[in-house]
Amino acid sequence: MFLTLKEFEPSLSHGGDIPQTFLAGSPVPDLKHMGEKATADSLARGMPRGYEVGYRAFSVNGRKLGHSQPITVTTGQRVLFHVLNASATEMRSLALPGHTFTVVALDGNPVPRQASVPVLWTGTAERVSAVVEMNHPGVWVLGDTSDDDRNAGMGTVVEYAGRSGTPQWIAPPSFTWDYRTFADIGSTNQRPDHTIDLLVEKRNAAEKGFNIWPLNGVPISPDTNKPVLDVERGKRYRLRLRNASDDIHPLHLYRHTFAVTNFASTATHGLHKDVVMLGGYQSLDLDFTADQPGLSLFHCHQQAAPHGLRVHDPFALLLTWPSAPDGVGGAGTSHIGCMRRRIGLIALHVSELGLVWWEPGFQSRHDAAAGRHELLCNPQGHYVVGMYTELDEQLGSSSWAGRLAGGRT
Structure with a gap:
């Protein structure tokens, strides 16, 4: 069972x-001292707090709680849920x-130790695969632990065969998500062959309130593609991240898989x-092998204010991301161009078939006449034309010429 968690109708505030x-x-x-001092100094200069994104509507597989068919199960059944956090900015929970x-798996990779938890937590763009044994008959709300978000739609109904009535919600016990x-x-x-220290800081409201x-x-600058981290093909690198802000950052390394080698001051493998x-105010070590020639993006997946760097293999200086096929965005449109216009996260689903497919970084255009969004390209080399009738206008507004009749997925 595939579940895509997504919000709509965004707004900005200085809250x-x-x-x-x-x-x-x-x-x-x-x-903590560094981050709190920077924020206090900014506020003392009369700066407002930076913009934060809020939402009015929430959904699972594109439907608000109470507006979709329930997930029907039988007692004793074991259901494998694949959960995608398709938010542009939010951490999401599910109980x-x-x-x-x-x-059993995180981001599609089997975990070394399977473990049972009462709540799933995901950062933006994270995926979790988890098995639930259906051993508590009734009609239940499968939803976010936030009462406000769940009541605004972030949930769906699980209904046991032979049971009916009003879906019930019971708050789970207090729980800490721990990798x-x-x-x-x-x-x-x-x-690692090399260790690279990276300090994450926040400049409060420094760019037009963001x-x-x-x-x-x-x-990061989309105009200059800098900063760039030069790496050598085949070498193993450790990114040692230190976060001087109270924000949680869902970090994404394109085109690679990394190993979490230190979390919460504990060595892991x-x-x-x-x-x-x-x-927030924590450190984290990630190890990866530079085995994907060309430019890759390493960034925080919260899209309200992009931050990150490009990882560049110097043995692949002449390699560029493949150009778009003729007739799509004009002949020779590159993925880098597409990425510069829009770095985001789009979730496609066909709820009637229970299918979910997604890729980060699509360019999209709203077709008002057809009542749909059309998705063109992403920086990982896949092209698709898709339709999602409930996508928010904010997810992309780049103009482009031509359409691709068929795609590679």
Whole structure:
């Protein structure tokens, strides 16, 4: 069963951050001091708090709670859920009263240690695969633990055969999401060839009211494709990230899979992902092998204010991302051009068939006459024309000529 979690009708406010305490780990004192001082200095200069994104409508597989067919199950059945957080900005939770989730894979990679948890938490673009044993008959709400978000639509109904009535919600016990639960504890035997320190900072409301997020003091520039991290093909690199902000950052390395080698001040190995949450005022180590020639993007997947860097293999200086087929955005349109116009996350689903397919970084255009959004390209080399009648206008407005009749997925 595929579940895509997505919000609609966004708006901006200067309300400040909502504390997020669900992620394991403790603040690093010097990072906390650095981040709090930077924010206090900004506010003392009369700056407002940076824009935050809020939403009015929430959905699972494109439908608000109460507006879709229930998931029907039988007692004793084991259901494998594949959950995608398709939000542009939000961390999402998911709970099913009276049941637990046995996590078997993260971002499509089997976990070293399967474990049962009462709540699934995902950062933007993260995926979780978990098995639920249906052993608590009734009619239940499978939904977000936030009452406001769930009541605004972030949920769906699970209905046991032979049961009927009003779907019930019972809040789960307090729970902390901890990647160490699914990893092997201890240092990896694979030592990195190089370690690269990256400091994440927040410049409060520094660009027209939006926060700027530099890495090592340099914010990403789509005009210059900088900063660039040069790596050598075949070498193993450790990214040592330190977060001097209270925000949780879902970090995504394109075209690679990395190993989480230190989380919450604990050495780990065996946990492979491509998106991972870096906690507020915390540190995190990621190991990857530079085995994908060309440019790759490493960034936080919260799309309100992009921050990240390009990873560049110097042995592939002459390799560029493939051009679009003739007739799509004009002959020779490159993926880099598409990425510059829009870095986002689009979730496609066909709810009647229970199918979910997604890729990050699509360019999209709203076709008002047809009442749909059309998706063109993404920076990972896949082309598709898709339709999603309920996509929000904010997800993309680039203009382009021509359409691709068929695609490669």
